[in-house]
Amino acid sequence: MSGFTAAGYPKAVPLAMARRIEDAHGRGEKFAVQIWSGASTGPELDGALAKADGIEFRMPYNSDPTARDKINSGKIEYLDMHLSQVAPMVWEGFLGTEDIAVIEVTGIRADGSLIPSTSVGNNKTWIDRAQKVILEVNRWQNPALEGMHDIYYGTALPPHRVPIPLVKPDDRIGEPWFRCDPDKVIAVVETDAPDRNQTLPPPDTQAQAIAGHLLEFLHHEVSMGRLPSNLLPLQSGVGSVANAVLAGLQTSSFPPMTAFTEVIQDSMLDLLLTGKLASASSAALCLGPEAMQRLTDNMAELHDRIILRPQEISNHPELIRRLGCIAMNGMIEADIYGNVNSTHVMGSRIMNGIGGSGDYARNAYISIFTAPSTARNGAISTIVPHVSHVDHITQDVQVLVTDQGLADMRGLSPKRRASLVIENCAHPDFRPLLKDYFDRALRESYGLQTPTLLSEALSWHQRFIDSGSMHV
């Protein structure tokens, strides 16, 4: 299925499927499907199909609340993947065969090629690999999107892979349309339905504090000569904090920056509008209704400065490393040694998925993770002795930022990291507890490279499950 964030996903076919599935279930028949997408989608797809108990297996990313509940109650098998790896692994034949591709497009051209819509995701791969293709032509999508997309047709299986010829974030290396064998198209459905991205709330004080620390750090790096004056291509993750950090850049004095990222959220569009950002490359336009209107109103000015790419390109390790992206991603929790959990609440309950955060964090010029220092009204410390699940190992996390402050961990050994993270990032309510843990670990740990008290390491999470709070 097409879709990356609640943008560019099919809106009619999945809803109709959900009804069919409900009918079948009403008759006592089994009916459930495997859903592969770019990343998350909207309520008409993951929402409706999950509600109908119609999803048996889902990959590579989900953020729909109904589907999330079904995953966490064991009703949907969910494979949480690095977004850059989905297309290659499908081509490599590792994930089974693809029966039907359902792809939203903005239009079909006379020669049969397809004008993509608000997300590109894995659509090229889905169209190429599917036995059959169903197209949803969505009249709601702005025809002026045409030409914004850059579909690279140079990928191959090894030993035939070659360098990807992109050296600047706004290089165009492909074609504006999808190629599609007309013989595979079994249906064309016309729709007129909006994408369903939400307008993000204005940044709260915590998010503003995080943005402030981060901006100060970036200015400092420029003044030390470790970053060019207009920085390096920015990557910004999903969620409210990421959006706030970008909003903070609006007040910065950097010369026009660039973005090489996987989603363009509201405040990134605003950076383009004010000229703070010269261009932005991504896999999807994740814009709330008002931001989408601002895009429409300024299409002539913005059209050539936005490049929408397949996620195997937007998230490609080769390109992220080459361009030297500054990666800024949200997290659920980090531990004192700088390991990050982006996905699993209390180690077992999935929030969304790793998405592209691993593609970016490992290959970035600087990898930054952000979160408020507490969650659930202060009941949870987002800095813990030992993360309950690891998505980003300490090597892939150079800077941690909370509302309390910033820890620049580059070049530091684990023990030095721990002292800094406790001091700079932990909430004062939890700081003494963390210090106490670390002090005792320094005395009692089996080894002193990464001092750990195994019987206590995950006790904070267990305490939360038992009592609703990590406080003692």
Place this chain on the structure above:
Amino acid sequence: MSGFTAAGYPKAVPLAMARRIEDAHGRGEKFAVQIWSGASTGPELDGALAKADGIEFRMPYNSDPTARDKINSGKIEYLDMHLSQVAPMVWEGFLGTEDIAVIEVTGIRADGSLIPSTSVGNNKTWIDRAQKVILEVNRWQNPALEGMHDIYYGTALPPHRVPIPLVKPDDRIGEPWFRCDPDKVIAVVETDAPDRNQTLPPPDTQAQAIAGHLLEFLHHEVSMGRLPSNLLPLQSGVGSVANAVLAGLQTSSFPPMTAFTEVIQDSMLDLLLTGKLASASSAALCLGPEAMQRLTDNMAELHDRIILRPQEISNHPELIRRLGCIAMNGMIEADIYGNVNSTHVMGSRIMNGIGGSGDYARNAYISIFTAPSTARNGAISTIVPHVSHVDHITQDVQVLVTDQGLADMRGLSPKRRASLVIENCAHPDFRPLLKDYFDRALRESYGLQTPTLLSEALSWHQRFIDSGSMHV
């Protein structure tokens, strides 16, 4: 310092330094240094300096037993890094300044350029960045090594990075010598001392069983059309199991294969000698004395088929992804969900370091991890409910192999992975305990994406610390 495995490291200067440091300590003076290298080195360097308490900070890798003890007792601060990231981060200015480079070479040419020795590691970067350079010219090294090296001078800082023009594992893209500003050279020391790699013991039955399962898998992948008949470039990690797996390939019927890896161990040399391997690219020749003799005896035949590169190239994500390497690395433990610990015994005591395993595992065509199913004479299960430290997240681990069998986890959700790993990889003595844990986790876990019992997750490790065994 030069050095990658016990090959190509300086042998005289560090020994002399160790004596100076001991003398200073004898006089009650403080004296300790920061050591940066390619990877591990030999006893004259890490061993002697650690023994003298002369190392204050060490990066990016160590496997010397004395240094390991000092790290684990908190006397050396150790930064365990992805090997591909050392050179870029030094250039980026993130790790501080480099005072003196001490580099072993095979010879100095009339124009001042340097003939590298048995390892390349980070030497190009050390020479370029150091304020002062000391050269050790080691007469023991075979002059015929000249021409084997391929030093790429095309790296840059972003925004000036360009594609690395390597498309086949044996492409040569650089020069056979290091450039070196003669004005920086403050001393040239002549030595005549052997590298100190050990001859690895012949594979035991467990290692043979692991090799057998892995070979069967590779044959199966070829027969399914998911791998070319001569496979894809092999990467093989360090240690005895890795060596045994390669020895197993000696009996395989694949047409001549290639290797793109970071160390050439004894049995990889033997694969070159029998023609099973057409060529091998790596950052170091990690050969025991007998294997080194075999190389010398067959130099004419092997010279052009071995390419020694800087580790930022041998381990570059761009190249590993492009070439589609088959990554085979050793591990300390894996959990039922396929997270791998390569570094920390009981979560806190470091063994060696992550080395290049992360560079390869994340970017490989297929990422395989191997270990005997038990350690310490059966007291420890290498398959555990929850790894005590994570180096490789579940997304980066596609295949697990122990002497018990192989788990192909590609495309599987966490719960399906768990069942397979317990069934195929765990030792029968621990299988019922793992099943029991997993069954209860399925009922009692907070969320069911990755079922976890937090209060028990690390209890196996604690039990080992308390009782010397993971058995109940």
